[in-house]
Amino acid sequence: MEKGPGVSNTDDNDTSSNGTTRRGFLTQITYAGAGLTLAPLLVRTKNILPGAPPGSAETSTINLTVNGQKHALNIDERTTLLDALRENLQMTGTKKGCDHGQCGACTVLINGRRINSCLTFAAMCQNSEITTIEGLAKGDGLHPMQEAFIKHDAFQCGYCTPGQICSAVGLMNENHVHTDADIHELMSGNICRCGAYQNIVDAIKEVKNIA
Amino acid sequence: MEPFKLIHPNDQHTAIASSGGANVKFIAGGTNLVDLMKLDIEKPAQLVDINSLKLQTIETLSNGNVRIGALVKNSDLAYHPVIMKNYPVLSEALLSGASPQIRNMATVGGNLLQRTRCPYFYDTSFPCNKRVPGSGCSAINGYNRMNAILGTSSQCIATHPSDMCVAMAALGAIVHVEGLRGKREIPFHEFHLLPGQTPQYETTLKHGELITAVEIPAIPYAAKSHYLKVRDRHSYEFALASAAVILNVVNGRIQTARVALGGVGTRPWRAVLAEKVLTGALANEQTYRTAAEAALSEAKPHKDNAFKIELAKRTLVRALKTVGGMS
Known part of the structure; x- marks a missing residue:
């Protein structure tokens, strides 16, 4: 379920001056609008959130290694890796966009390879090293791809950015990029509604040239 | 999503033995199955996670054939030196299919079982004979621009979505399966x-049978081959039409031709009629065009997809030119 204000210390829960958190606010407006056009969306979303689904759920205790840290979780078997990260571990850096593997906002690295966490059951990731956007920086030192995204202004609203950066890091690991066209093709699994594509390509080229 | 039980067997025998019950499905990459489960189109009672099975290798056999384990990821196969x-x-x-993320997840075995992306199959508020047999x-x-023009029936015109399977059809691959009966x-x-x-039945795989490998034959001239995909956007989109072409051209004459089409058929479409035209003919534009006419001679258009007939012909001609050249 959505956590209320002050549940965790992640960025989405930063408390504003009037005591409302960003996530808390989003939750409130979601419920306020639920009787209107958002109703079908809300029903679908609730179905896939841990803690809320209908029917008698199969639950199990699983172990996930995220950014080098081991976590034991008691979860509904239906929980995707994306929901486990966001809702169970409160690691909200990984974003939920389409939730159907079409937008790339949920991209994380599994054993160094980029995947869509929305199409992966958390219980199937127990023997893997999962790296999220929160795990790329080393202490206060940003990952070179994060530095490059900032330097080249490779985002506007920022919602797709964690997925873009994780995907770009995966792209570097794969080592199949030779031209700009290769970057366009091999980043096609990440959609940017703001259209920051050219700057994203510039950021990736910068990291590639350093490497 | 309906609740299900998830098990993680470590060996093939246990996995197959666990699959006999009603409504049990194997899961590997999950890129299609998880999506369909979220939409309540697939509702397995039990999932058998087969990712721990030893089906991840690509090996060249003593007869020159290449055996690809069912759990080999699409990206690993695409970039394998022998395959390239x-x-x-x-x-x-x-590499023309899906996105890099999905190719890192999707497996060769799972790709064979990919379901159609017909919008009416995906939308549970519409009748669909594939999803609910007999419903219509x-x-x-309806709106059928993306639907099939070859192999359709009065019950279903859904397009088979896979790119990999089109190449496999042209290559004449062999699917290895194992079930409780061997x-x-x-x-x-x-x-x-x-x-x-009966559009709800999509393969000859029997209940409980596990795909263990796909074997592709040794075809020396397949080193000259090509897959051309035409679609609404340049990347990360399903085919409107595609062509897999393998030609053996000697002194300007086509000795052997292997051709398959994608985006137009209800299954990966081996273009046998085109192969007949090509075999023994001179490798030139006239031959290619005649072959393309033959390949689409049995096409049946619907309201919104008649354009696919000419598009598929041009796609095939272009791919034939790329591989066979002009003599």
């Missing part, structure tokens, strides 16, 4: 079914 060098048609088909086909009189090999052209009166 000896079977570019397969590498290109794989919404696509035949192992068997299925020639690729016998693996996928036409919709006919």
